Structures are given as structure tokens and as C-alpha cells.
Amino acid sequence: MSAPAGESGHGAGGAGHGHGHGVSANADRKLLSGALALIVGFMIAEVIVGFAAGSLALVTDAAHMLTDAIAIALALLAIRLAAKPPRGGFTYGFKRVEILSAQANGITLLLLAVYFVYEAVSRMINPPEVKGALVLITGVVGIAVNVLATWLISKANRSSLNVEGAFQHILNDLFAFIATAIAGLVVLLTGFARADAIAALVVAALMLKAGISLVRESGRIFLEAAPTAIDPQALGVELCGVPGVVEVHDLHVWEITSGEPAASAHVLVAEGLDCHQIRIQIEQVLADRHHLTHSTLQVDHATADTRAAHCSDSHGAVHRADAATTAGAAPAADPASPAH
Structure with a gap:
């Protein structure tokens, strides 16, 4: 079953996370x-x-x-x-x-x-x-x-x-x-x-x-621009490298205020896999590699109905995993198809 829409987390290292920077x-x-x-x-x-x-x-x-x-x-x-x-x-x-x-x-x-x-x-x-x-x-x-x-x-x-x-x-x-x-x-x-x-x-x-x-x-x-240290395009490709991830879209990275980055994304995973566990892995990537400890991820299984319901209106680039290298992944969508 797919994760509830808007399911969020704070990744490894996110627990107990504060916003201090060593000075109160x-x-x-x-x-x-x-x-x-x-x-x-x-x-x-x-x-x-x-x-x-x-x-x-x-x-x-x-x-x-x-x-x-x-x-x-x-x-x-x-x-x-x-x-x-x-x-x-x-x-x-x-x-x-x-x-x-x-x-x-x-x-x-x-x-x-x-x-x-x-x-x-x-x-x-x-x-x-x-x-x-x-x-x-x-x-x-x-x-x-x-x-x-x-x-x-x-x-x-x-x-x-x-x-x-x-x-x-x-x-x-x-x-x-x-x-x-x-x-x-x-x-x-x-x-x-x-x-x-x-x-x-x-x-x-x-x-x-x-x-x-x-x-x-x-x-x-x-203007909600991504922090200068984070390339959203490269981040989308990186998240698609997480085993089981088929597609990442609606990926947004911004700063709430200086030093407080946040991210959100819609993630599609292969059918039959534990989408909750994959969400945790993605949160670990975001937290450990990019200091994005505030993330909101919507995680669903990559079914035809899911793509039709959630991907009709593109909000940025669509990142798809290589079907040949994604364990248990469903085939990637036709590149000629609409962005979502």
C-alpha cells in the first residue's frame, strides 16, 4: 500500500534537531x-x-x-x-x-x-x-x-x-x-x-x-531559491539512485530562513516494495549528505493510476530511475509522454 499523501519525516539525524548554530x-x-x-x-x-x-x-x-x-x-x-x-x-x-x-x-x-x-x-x-x-x-x-x-x-x-x-x-x-x-x-x-x-x-x-x-x-x-550549495537537478538524480525508487518529481528545495533549508517531493517506488522503508532511506540521504533535516515526502507505488492522479501538472523536472538498474522497479515511462 502506498504511504499517505503528505507523509513527512526528519530523516536520520533529524531527531532532536535544533536550529542553533553554537551560539544562543x-x-x-x-x-x-x-x-x-x-x-x-x-x-x-x-x-x-x-x-x-x-x-x-x-x-x-x-x-x-x-x-x-x-x-x-x-x-x-x-x-x-x-x-x-x-x-x-x-x-x-x-x-x-x-x-x-x-x-x-x-x-x-x-x-x-x-x-x-x-x-x-x-x-x-x-x-x-x-x-x-x-x-x-x-x-x-x-x-x-x-x-x-x-x-x-x-x-x-x-x-x-x-x-x-x-x-x-x-x-x-x-x-x-x-x-x-x-x-x-x-x-x-x-x-x-x-x-x-x-x-x-x-x-x-x-x-x-x-x-x-x-x-x-x-x-x-x-524567491524560494534552493540554497547555493544544493543543485536540485543533481539531487533529483541522486534520489532516483535509492534502490526501489522509480521516479521523483515535484522536488522543491528552499530556505525557510538563512541556515534552515527544507525540501519536499513526490516519490514513486516500485510495486511490492516497502515504501515506508524507502522513505526513511531518502530522508537519510537528504539529512546526511545535504543537511536537509526538514523534508516532506509523499511516497506512492508507481501504478498507472498513481501517475495519472498525481502527475498531470508538472512542477519542475521529472527524474526517473533506469529500469535496468533499479531493483524491482517498474519500467520507466516513455520519454515522449507528458512530463508528469
Whole structure:
């Protein structure tokens, strides 16, 4: 007899599976809160010094630090919301709030980068007076602050795209302060005021790089794309190699949130075989080889009625086992037949 529709399991290694990555959510909150306090305190001082020194690089850094503070605050909020249990229509809970946070961070970085490129080009054309000593001192202090903040966030769970977004903000700010300190030194020693605008362009380039990465990765999760480490086509072929499997279709692999992949599929097995045992074998393959411990598998025997009932509307590629190598398998369908 066939397995009930929608029968699911969590494969070998799935029992007792948790979503922690070695760092608890409570520890993440403490680390992020410490970084947030450092960033906000220094940001206020930098805004004051930036205007006093007439430095676009410092003002750019301060604006970047504002996005850092917002990014960390959103990360903290997302961690709290993601911990809430599923309820009502939100069957996954609020796990994807973390991805919304990461995407907001990325978009903010991109918008600010465009603005600072414009400002930097304007200052390259008409460079204002810049007080190099103030820029240099502030840049050096900023490096120290960001090294500490980067270290704090690096100890948090960076497999979370949400935390990684905050980390990228802080890391880019560290590089930005290095560029700013160099610019301040150049202005102090040579009087070359355009060095400040050049530093601002470097900061903007770093912001663009980080922003594009965050938007791309969060977009993949929202579009239900497979994790980059998993090729669904190759996975379908691999599952058809499990003894007794005749066909695999409606195979979907996605991420609920960063670090939480899931899979579902309709599997047809040869008549006369134990489809429940084969399901367990498939779950072991998914868990052991691909870390897919959350799988929902519909397993049926490969009869003509089954194919007609379940395979009329294709949702992706159809993977069929070689009838000559599949133990006890029914003959594969005619390749000229419809996809399902």
C-alpha cells in the first residue's frame, strides 16, 4: 500500500534537531547590544567632529554608522520576533523577519552609496577646506571602536543572514575608517583636500559591494531559491539512485530562513516494495549528505493510476530511475509522454 499523501519525516539525524548554530539567541542579543552601544556613542561624536573639520569622509562614516546602528537594532528586533512560536496564519512563525531585516540593510547601503558617490564627485570638482588633523584623529579612534564592535558581532551566529547583515555593516565601516584615517594623514601632510573625497568614494564602493550581496542573498530566500550549495537537478538524480525508487518529481528545495533549508517531493517506488522503508532511506540521504533535516515526502507505488492522479501538472523536472538498474522497479515511462 502506498504511504499517505503528505507523509513527512526528519530523516536520520533529524531527531532532536535544533536550529542553533553554537551560539544562543540570548548570547547574540548581548553581543549585538554591546556593539550597538559602541556604535551609537561614537557616531554622535563623529557627526560633531565631521562638521567641525569640514570632512565629507567623516560625515559619510557617521552616516554609515547610523545605518550600522539601524542594522543592529533591526537584527535585535528580528531575533526577538523570530523566537516567537508559529500562530494563526504564520505557520513558520516570524523567522523571515530576519530576512526582511537583511534586505532592508542591503537596500539602505545601496541608497547611501549612490548619494555619497554624488557628494564625493562634487567635492572632487570643488574641494572644500578640510582639517586633516581632526580627520586623522577621528579616523584612528573610529578604527579602534569598529575593531571592538566587529569582534563582538563576529562571535554571534553569522550563519544568520540577519546577523551577517549587521556584521557586514560594521566590517565595511572598519575599512571606511581606515580609508578616512589615511585621507586625514594625506591632507595633514600635503594639503591635498581631494583625499577626503577619494576616501568617501572608497567607502561608497564598499557599501555597494556589501549592499548588493545582502540584497541578492535575501532575494534568493524570498524567491524560494534552493540554497547555493544544493543543485536540485543533481539531487533529483541522486534520489532516483535509492534502490526501489522509480521516479521523483515535484522536488522543491528552499530556505525557510538563512541556515534552515527544507525540501519536499513526490516519490514513486516500485510495486511490492516497502515504501515506508524507502522513505526513511531518502530522508537519510537528504539529512546526511545535504543537511536537509526538514523534508516532506509523499511516497506512492508507481501504478498507472498513481501517475495519472498525481502527475498531470508538472512542477519542475521529472527524474526517473533506469529500469535496468533499479531493483524491482517498474519500467520507466516513455520519454515522449507528458512530463508528469
